[in-house]
Amino acid sequence: MYRIMIIEDDDKIASILQQYIERYGYEVIRATRFRELKQEYIDANPHLVLLDINLPHFDGFYWCRQIRTVSNVPIIFLSARVGDMDQVMAIENGGDDYMTKPFHLDVVMAKIKSALRRAYGEYAAPAPSSTDVLTTSGLTLDRARNIVEWNGSQADLSRNECLLLASLLAKAGRIVSRDDLLEALWDNVDFVDDNTLNVNVTRVRKKLEELGLPKVIETVRGQGYRLDLSLFDSSR
Known part of the structure; x- marks a missing residue:
């Protein structure tokens, strides 16, 4: 049985969701210890927040x-804030998805089921193996640990x-x-705001720029994105 943690201080909304x-x-599980939510999260050990x-x-x-320091659990923000920057902030701070209030409960469930399938179900990553490590032109991605490495330096990545x-x-x-990337990140793209992909690409x-790889993800207008490591290929 999957365990869902609701962190919402509006008792009426939390009760309806529950x-x-x-x-x-x-x-x-509904959060109650709003001064120590990280510890309450650890104690609850939910599959989704x-x-x-x-x-x-x-x-x-x-x-x-705070949760991201201990877990890569799927986190869906539910907020009355409708501005684009709020969604950007949510994703940049480690969230996986964002919904605005008022919301349709069936859409909430669709997003929950989608996130659970991605993290634990039929679309989850297989058990760690040698194929979990991708290396191209000196750039290494460890999918089992969500770590990217370049020239001896590493960066942690979120699941998405x-x-x-x-x-x-x-x-x-x-x-x-863009469609292929959306499908790679979310199996039900009907409920995904296109801006969410933009935020993840950014x-x-x-993170690649911090490793010393600036401008290697190119935007191809009207088509999608391309990873070009040719200028940094150590094997050339």
Whole structure:
């Protein structure tokens, strides 16, 4: 049985979500210790987190970063904030998806099921093996540990960042369409805001730049993205 943790201080919204999610056979835990949510998360050990932004003491962005220090659990933000920058902040702070209030409960369930399938179900990554390590032109991606390495330096990736970079690495030098990348990250693209892909691409670009690989992910207007490592290929 999958365990869902709801971090929402509005008791009415949390109660509605809990009752609806439990109808589908999931166990639901509602956060109550808003000063120590990281420890409450560790104690609950959920398979997925629904996280509000406006919370007592510290906001959801802060707690998402705290959870990310101990887990790559899928985190879906649920917030009344509708601005693009709020969505950008949610993704940049480690969230996997973002929904605005008011929301349709059936869409919430679709996103929950999609995230669980990606993380643990039929679309989850296989057990670690040698094929979990991709290497192209000196750039190495360890998909089992969500780590990218270049020239002796490493960077940690979120689950979605790792999936995105793996898709680009597998077709290095070739264009990967936006549709293919969306499908690699989310199996149900009907409920995905296209801006979410842009944010993830920006995050991967930043981490590669910090490793010494600036501008290696090219935007091909109207088509998609291409990973071009030709200028940095140590084997040439």
